[in-house]
Amino acid sequence: MSVYTTVSHDSLQHWLQGYALGQLVDFQGIAAGITNTNYFVTTTHGRYVLTLFETLHLDELPYYLSLMSHLAKHGVACPAPIADHSDRFASILAGKPACLVSCLSGGDVSQPSPAQCRAVGEMLAQMHKAGATFPQKMRNPRGPRWWSRTAQQLYPQLPADVAESLREEIQFQDSHRFDHLPSGVIHADLFRDNVLLDGDNISGFIDFYYACNDILLYDVAIAVNDWARRDDGEMDNELARAFLDGYQSERTLTQEEKACWPVMLRAAALRFWVSRLQDLYQPVCGELTYTKDPEAFRHLLATHRHRTEFWLA
Amino acid sequence: MSVYTTVSHDSLQHWLQGYALGQLVDFQGIAAGITNTNYFVTTTHGRYVLTLFETLHLDELPYYLSLMSHLAKHGVACPAPIADHSDRFASILAGKPACLVSCLSGGDVSQPSPAQCRAVGEMLAQMHKAGATFPQKMRNPRGPRWWSRTAQQLYPQLPADVAESLREEIQFQDSHRFDHLPSGVIHADLFRDNVLLDGDNISGFIDFYYACNDILLYDVAIAVNDWARRDDGEMDNELARAFLDGYQSERTLTQEEKACWPVMLRAAALRFWVSRLQDLYQPVCGELTYTKDPEAFRHLLATHRHRTEFWLA
Numbered sequence A, B: 001m002s003v004y005t006t007v008s009h010d011s012l013q014h015w016l017q018g019y020a021l022g023q024l025v026d027f028q029g030i031a032a033g034i035t036n037t038n039y040f041v042t043t044t045h046g047r048y049v050l051t052l053f054e055t056l057h058l059d060e061l062p063y064y065l066s067l068m069s070h071l072a073k074h075g076v077a078c079p080a081p082i083a084d085h086s087d088r089f090a091s092i093l094a095g096k097p098a099c100l101v102s103c104l105s106g107g108d109v110s111q112p113s114p115a116q117c118r119a120v121g122e123m124l125a126q127m128h129k130a131g132a133t134f135p136q137k138m139r140n141p142r143g144p145r146w147w148s149r150t151a152q153q154l155y156p157q158l159p160a161d162v163a164e165s166l167r168e169e170i171q172f173q174d175s176h177r178f179d180h181l182p183s184g185v186i187h188a189d190l191f192r193d194n195v196l197l198d199g200d201n202i203s204g205f206i207d208f209y210y211a212c213n214d215i216l217l218y219d220v221a222i223a224v225n226d227w228a229r230r231d232d233g234e235m236d237n238e239l240a241r242a243f244l245d246g247y248q249s250e251r252t253l254t255q256e257e258k259a260c261w262p263v264m265l266r267a268a269a270l271r272f273w274v275s276r277l278q279d280l281y282q283p284v285c286g287e288l289t290y291t292k293d294p295e296a297f298r299h300l301l302a303t304h305r306h307r308t309e310f311w312l313a
Helices: A009-016 A058-073 A114-133 A144-157 A160-174 A216-227 A237-250 A255-281 A295-306 B009-016 B058-073 B114-133 B144-157 B160-174 B216-227 B237-250 B255-281 B295-306
Strands: A024-029 A037-043 A047-052 A090-093 A096-102 A183-186 A195-198 A201-205 A212-215 B024-029 B037-043 B047-052 B090-093 B096-102 B183-186 B195-198 B201-205 B212-215
Touching: A009 A024, A009 A037, A009 A090, A058 A090, A058 A096, A058 A114, A058 B058, A114 A183, A114 A195, A114 A201, A114 A216, A114 A237, A144 A160, A144 A255, A160 A255, A160 A295, A183 A216, A212 A216, A216 A237, A216 A255, A255 A295, B009 B024, B009 B037, B009 B090, B058 B090, B058 B096, B058 B114, B114 B183, B114 B195, B114 B201, B114 B216, B114 B237, B144 B160, B144 B255, B160 B255, B160 B295, B183 B216, B212 B216, B216 B237, B216 B255, B255 B295
Parallel strands: none
Antiparallel strands: A024 A037, A037 A047, A047 A096, A090 A096, A183 A212, A195 A201, B024 B037, B037 B047, B047 B096, B090 B096, B183 B212, B195 B201
């Protein structure tokens, strides 16, 4: 359940007067989503999604919302934020930073087909290309510096074998540099639950609140680690190939990128392993976190370590 | 028929590589439209409208396309231009300035209902409010200076009674000033064929290529002169009232605006009477003009002159 903040009809109707969207007809809470409160809002002009941000502050939102607006303007499938009469994408509603975005069709899929993986890969490449002209910059707050620091804090709490394995992987990543690879705007969290599909068509990437500037191949690895991972935790070669074929239909990977691919898959797995360990061992008091099992990513890392075929030879 | 410029499959496919819209699936000419060439373009991502500009130059387009983008971003129903990988809304295709915009549903109506007039009025007010934050400015090229100068050139060619009537109306308008009324971005050509309706819902205002900065009430008068005009050339009070009620549901007219309304209806009729006289008596050689009868606006002016009730007492 994701309606943490309740909005009254009167306050929403009043807030909507700041927009060119007509009169409020109906609104209802959306159960999906973990971090924020979401509502479907119907006005005399159409249907929108209202998000009330439970952790992000008002001054942190312009980067993400401007990025979504930029991508939508370039035809990349994602929600388009609506600007109000003061030309802002976000303002305070019910005490929380809030925004309205266009409502997309479709839903997420838990068992994607190769055709769907291909479509997601292709749209991700389009996103990377369209992001090239986005003028704002955002450092990745979940990069190598973050995972090293976080791991240091975690080691005393972790079982010995987990700590050992984590230390090993961080050392391995420390010995690799990706600065020579193409970089740009990345989604950084393109898991299956952050893509709305309508059959095999992408209706939209959602949840851009980890987006930042980083290595493009890292974004591909994050996505492939999820889209091509089977329920048993193993990688599905067919799905991974379909994803990469789709991606390369719009942006061909360089030789340098291909050479880094096996290490990048491990880096992408490490990042989520660390954040899940952090959620489990150092939960933030009062923060609305839905703790997921870190073991899935430890297992994935082990799989990548012993893998010999990487679909990109 | 409005396909003046033929685009080949290969050149369109190549041009589309500059966009994040996937691969070309199909395209076909659109018969509607007078000035420009339009195509429906279907790609693997969706359906768009391609416009090739037959008279406007590439450097004249950014104002209109940025305005449409601004309005769409604010939720005003209009086509959203798609930016290419160089972040431009327009570039050359088949030797002509060309752009892609989102494809809207619906169609135009020749016999609008009061509910439809109300919806158009309301959306026009939303457009006026959303235009307030658009940073670019454009002088109205069809203002009082233009109609006076054009009339001077026309008088020698016009039948004596037409010339007399035109001179009288221009003198009448010259004796009125509207500088004290609210101004902003206006569409300036919101006739019935420039609004797509889906039932009673506005799917979009189109054809923004006369948009400029001018008196907001002038825009309302241009629209009411068309939306509330019956086939017999008389004004339909019910339609006019519905339009103005819709408009005022979002932006209440000031007392100064209400006082100017009868004169403004005449100014709006004069502007189109003069341009139609110009099209008829001074056709531009080689320009693709579909000449409409100027008499309709002369008749409308006469109606307004003798009208005593103006729905805005």
